[in-house]
Amino acid sequence: MKQQDKNFYGVYAEPLLTVQQNMLDELIQELGRIPQEEDGATPAEHLISRIKSAESMCEKLRKRGLPETPEAALSELSDTIGIRIVTHFVGDVYAVLEEIKQADCWEVVNVKDYIALPKPNGYRSLHVIVQLPFGNSEIPFIRGEIQLRTIAMDCWASLEHQMRYKKNIQDTALIQSELLRCAEEMASTDLTMQAIREMIQK
Secondary structure: OOHHHHHHHHHHHHHHHHHHHHHHHHHHHHHOOOOOOOOOOOOEEEEEEEEOOHHHHHHHHHHOOOOOOHHHHHHHOOOOEEEEEEEOOHHHHHHHHHHHHHOOOOEEEEEEEOOOOOOOOOOOOEEEEEEEEOOOOOOOEEEEEEEEEEHHHHHHHHHHHHHHOOOOOOOHHHHHHHHHHHHHHHHHHHHHHHHHHHHHHO
16 A cells, blocks of 8 residues: 555554455455366456555545545445456356355445446446445444456456546547447457356366
8 A cells, every 4th residue: 555545544544454455365265165177277367456546535535525534435435445356257257256245254235247237338347345344433344346357358448448548539439339349259259268168067
């Protein structure tokens, strides 16, 4: 955590880091319960985590008309802690989801399935909001977001995010159309790879 973020979160900074690490430890444990491939491969290609930066947090609070304070961030927003799990296959996404639902250290409060129902721009991912004990008298619980997606979905989202912040883009409609086409082609490839995997496993 950068110093400016520690300054923003203040007395909540260290407890946040502890909760983040506990979430990571629990997810690694849950991933270990999913049967591995014959070659020993685990369902997750990689797993990354972050605590939302002070800059991003304040921007989100402003957009929602909330005070730019750590108390508002921790009690009102659901993605102060974010974890992304990138899997090899679509089936692994839902296998990991079932393990997350079984974990005792949090309560699943919402699941948004943008794989079954993609966003209009083509974005695909599965978002799980979990509520965890925070151990503070004023803020007893906080919420974190776990994102699950395949390598293909993660590749598309990363490239789309990078291009979205470019300035003075021309032919915006054409670019959006092409990005949507790419998202659909990658989703089709994901489903084909899942089908091939299932044929091999029979």
